[in-house]
Amino acid sequence: QAKERGKNNFRFYSSNLNGIPIRKMELENGLRKALEQNQFMLFYQPQVKLTTGEIVGIEALIRWQHPGHGFIAPAEFIPLAEETGLIVPIGKWILRKACEQMKAWQNAGFPHIPVAVNVSVRQFQDEHLIDYISGILDQVGLEAKYLELEITESIMQNIEKSTIILNQLKEIGVLLSVDDFGTGYSSLSYLKHLPIDKIKIDKSFVDDIVYHSNQGMMVKTIIDMGLNLQFVVIAEGIETEEQVNFLKQNKCEIGQGYFYSQPLPDMQMKEFLRVHQSASPFEVKKLG
Ligand code: C2E
Ligand code: MG
Numbered sequence: 001q002a003k004e005r006g007k008n009n010f011r012f013y014s015s016n017l018n019g020i021p022i023r024k025m026e027l028e029n030g031l032r033k034a035l036e037q038n039q040f041m042l043f044y045q046p047q048v049k050l051t052t053g054e055i056v057g058i059e060a061l062i063r064w065q066h067p068g069h070g071f072i073a074p075a076e077f078i079p080l081a082e083e084t085g086l087i088v089p090i091g092k093w094i095l096r097k098a099c100e101q102m103k104a105w106q107n108a109g110f111p112h113i114p115v116a117v118n119v120s121v122r123q124f125q126d127e128h129l130i131d132y133i134s135g136i137l138d139q140v141g142l143e144a145k146y147l148e149l150e151i152t153e154s155i156m157q158n159i160e161k162s163t164i165i166l167n168q169l170k171e172i173g174v175l176l177s178v179d180d181f182g183t184g185y186s187s188l189s190y191l192k193h194l195p196i197d198k199i200k201i202d203k204s205f206v207d208d209i210v211y212h213s214n215q216g217m218m219v220k221t222i223i224d225m226g227l228n229l230q231f232v233v234i235a236e237g238i239e240t241e242e243q244v245n246f247l248k249q250n251k252c253e254i255g256q257g258y259f260y261s262q263p264l265p266d267m268q269m270k271e272f273l274r275v276h277q278s279a280s281p282f283e284v285k286k287l288g
């Protein structure tokens with residue numbers, strides 16, 4: 001099969017005898033060792049109050065430095081980690097690391113703001129989730145209100161079970177947000193029955209809000225309804241000033257995206273926080 005596609009494609013399409021692509025196999029094997037060999041890192045991206053430029057939150061995003069393949073994007077390895085169940089130990093590492101980092105920044109005198117951690121479906125359904133999150137918060141000494149969990153709409157497929165878990169998480173005191181809002185199954189009227197604090201409008205809606213009026217109307221509607229239902233509304237993937245202006249005009253409160261900053265390694269994020277803290281927020285139109 002690979003040969004038919006021509007010689008040049010052979011490496012790309014090569015599979016083992018069971019037809020599993022070699023790269024996938026290698027990554028899967030690599031994933032098992034990645035934690036103990038310290039190959040994961042967290043990057044941090046600021047969330048900014050659109051009207052003032054103030055940093056009001058930080059999202060933690062995982063990075064994998066593979067010894068043979070170099071940098072692997074989470075979009076490629078998180079699904080593999082989900083398939084193999086490795087997302088559970090990896091997810092615990094992410095949560096602990098993000099909480100420790102946030103605590104360290106608080107101790108260093110930076111503003112007390114929440115760190116948002118992405119939680120995948122399998123991790124969300126792990127029966128030990130509640131226990132290990134409260135364990136981590138206890139051990140790290142981070143107040144629950146400084147941890148935010150980003151879940152996706154796909155958990156709505158099992159709404160009864162998810163409602164129970166969300167309520168338990170809310171009881172601990174962590175913040176809950178719905179990531180990539182608009183791409184999945186849920187509707188805002190569903191979400192209003194859940195203890196959700198925040199919705200993140202997916203980048204795909206933000207991308208051409210300015211130039212295509214349909215997209216703009218859609219985003220405006222999500223913001224209006226979101227605010228009416230008392231959610232905090234944040235837009236992700238903001239890259240231009242036009243997008244910022246549109247979002248501000250339509251009362252979106254918070255934004256995140258390359259316009260403000262790419263995700264940064266911890267040292268650079270610390271520097272970013274330091275520079276930003278010493279400037280008047282109004283001076284910092286474009287941060288970093
Ligand atoms: P997400 O949670 O929706 O994260 C936003 C993604 O958009 C990130 O990609 C971020 O780097 C990227 N991004 C932010 N602003 C901009 C922008 O202005 N322009 C563009 N083009 N991209 C922007 P990343 O880090 O590659 O992560 C992709 C997805 O992988 C995440 O989407 C999330 O679903 C998943 N992921 C990342 N880190 C973790 C993690 O620690 N745990 C879990 N379970 N999933 C993660
Ligand atoms: Mg996210």
Ligand code: MG
Nearest residue numbers: 179180200236
């Ligand atoms: Mg997102």
Ligand code: MG
Nearest residue numbers: 180202203236
């Ligand atoms: Mg997204």
